[in-house]
Amino acid sequence: MTDFRQQALDYHEYPTPGKISVELTTPAETSKDLALAYSPGVAEPVREIAQDPDNAYRYTAKGNMVAVISNGTAILGLGNLGPLASKPVMEGKALLFKRFAGLDSIDIEVSHRTTQDFINTVANIADTFGGINLEDIKAPECFEIEQALIERCNVPVFHDDQHGTAIVTAAGMLNALEIQGKKLADSRIVCLGAGAAAIACMELLIKCGAQREHIYMLDSKGVIHTRRDDLNEYKQLFANNTDKRTLKDVIDGADIFVGVSGPDLLSPEELKLMAPNPVIFACSNPDPEIKPEVAMAARDDLIMGTGRSDYPNQVNNVLCFPFMFRGALDVRATAINDEMKVAAVEAIRQLAKEEVPESVLKGAGEKSLTFGRDYIIPKPIDPRLCQRVARAVAEAAVKSGVAKIDMPDNYMMD
Ligand SMILES: NC(=O)C1=CN([C@@H]2O[C@H](COP(=O)(O)OP(=O)(O)OC[C@H]3O[C@@H](n4cnc5c(N)ncnc54)[C@H](OP(=O)(O)O)[C@@H]3O)[C@@H](O)[C@H]2O)C=CC1
Ligand SMILES: CC(=O)C(=O)O
Ligand SMILES: [Mg+2]
Known part of the structure; x- marks a missing residue:
């Protein structure tokens, strides 16, 4: 146990502190590159976005970026340990967004006095992101916070723990x-x-x-x-x-x-x-x-x-939130509604009944996995989860009228 504790601390400390970093997606080597990336070239997308805010999806990272936001009042089952102590969990959620759904994600830990302060802070920065994943905020404040943010934000807001x-x-x-x-x-x-x-x-x-x-x-x-x-x-x-x-x-x-x-x-x-x-x-x-x-x-x-990875049947929201946001962002859903939630339930449920590929067995360290008492739900490492859940969610968003764009062609096809 002590050994595992040290392994966990080392995992977080090395090779660099924490679990995430920011990477560049465009060249930034030459003076020409810099002229395009920064001044003067950057002025062009600025003007485009000022004319039409939807151009932010075209010229910035917004459409593939989720904010993981917490105040640290219910960190896992560890209790109210404050915003900064929640940072490893929020970085962990960002890691899961990237690893399982290819979504960029940044953790934001908010110190605040009143619930309204927290709501204002998130509402004031929400447009920066494609979606807002609220995390580890205790009840009953979490209910008021989520409802107020859904009403105030133009992007989908989802309290993952709920x-x-x-x-x-x-x-x-x-x-x-x-x-x-x-x-x-x-x-x-x-x-x-x-x-x-x-x-x-x-x-x-x-x-x-x-x-x-x-x-x-x-x-x-x-x-x-x-x-x-x-x-x-x-x-x-x-x-x-x-x-x-x-x-x-x-x-x-x-x-x-x-x-x-x-x-x-x-x-x-x-x-x-x-x-x-x-x-x-x-x-x-x-x-x-x-x-x-x-x-x-x-x-x-x-x-x-x-909820753990080291026993069979991991009932954990990691099976949902990366793919829920993948699907929602890919059709620019303005909300995450009940239709999208029920579609996700069905997609996760059905996948557990399919044959498990060799690569998943290997990653899970299992010889076989078949639908039954020790395999009621897919493994988080199953790459089909992203395809199935994101597609089901995106289709439900389009059908229920909350998507701002159509399903991309051949979206998440096998
Ligand atoms: N596996 C998963 O995917 C997830 C698991 N969880 C787990 O669920 C737990 C709760 O998280 P969350 O709902 O976000 O936190 P909240 O703070 O919103 O709720 C915690 C609840 O647990 C109750 N509680 C605390 N101690 C006891 C006890 N001795 N007997 C009965 N009830 C008790 C509290 O009671 P009271 O209202 O009286 O304070 C409260 O209602 C955590 O352990 C968390 O790790 C959460 C999300 C996802
Ligand atoms: C898994 C998770 O989100 C929690 O335990 O809070
Ligand atoms: Mg949580």
Whole structure:
């Protein structure tokens, strides 16, 4: 473990501090190059953009650039550690944007006093970018922030911890339930956590067929029920009229556990109380609500997912956000709407049912991967994810009327 800690620190320190850098895309060697790149040549695109802002997509990097913006109030499951401490995670998201979707991305960590300050800061710089990926901003402020920015910005704004997580959770859940022989509409669901990821995951599962009254949501004070007087408006939507108060009370007989809360909060004893053939997504990072080896030792009829790369079934928003933005930017979508989200769920879901290429097996260190309890969802390194998800998202954007340009010819064809 200490060895892994040192490896992780070395990875971030060497060969140069951090994980990203900026590269030039045009020549800048000669005086002629500089005359074109800078003064006087640069004045020409300036004039073009001043006449028509859409020319920024033609003459600048805007159309392939996403800002990853955080205030560090909910860094993974590590809590509110401040903007600067969130920088490695935000650089990590930028790395994932580039590696998986070829999108350039820059991390921006914002210090602010009020929620309105944060909103103003992001709104004032948003036009620089093709899209805004909000990251690791805690609930309930994240809901107000995202809504205000969607209204104020001309480019798509997407709070990844809400919608990226929800899309991947829904895709994995529908597949896991299919394998377990259960239906979402009939399933009893326990959601541990009532923040950004939890609220969005449950809302999307409801859109996919789950019954709101079959969901028990818990926050740090226990079950969310109608007699509590400390619930914000988002939690109130999940308040149950029930006498159950603890995780142990609600997990008894449940079919599904979704953990988006913190480490080691689900005990083997509680897990044993679940209905036969349950689905457990312990998605807290870096440490899940229950470790897979502990869960598997408690019972062998479950399907288990975590947010981590080092266990099977990685239920993590990395399977969504690079491709969501790829598709949205390529048709210049002005928003990321429900149609695009549902299209992403279906595309991720279906890919898990296809044969896995040798290169993916090799990268994942697996001999074989076939749709089943240890492979409910594609591996992030699967290059088909970009093609399938970005294409599905772009098509949905065009169809639902939020795209400013048509699908490019032969877009993301195999
Ligand atoms: N795998 C993935 O792709 C993703 C995983 N996550 C994980 O989900 C977790 C939450 O992230 P996010 O929603 O952004 O953060 P938020 O800060 O918005 O929400 C955290 C929630 O967890 C609840 N919580 C904290 N401790 C407990 C506890 N002991 N019992 C029950 N609930 C508890 C909080 O309760 P209260 O409201 O009372 O404060 C709050 O509702 C993190 O661990 C994060 O790593 C998030 C996004 C993606
Ligand atoms: C994966 C992620 O975004 C999180 O844990 O916050
Ligand atoms: Mg996050």
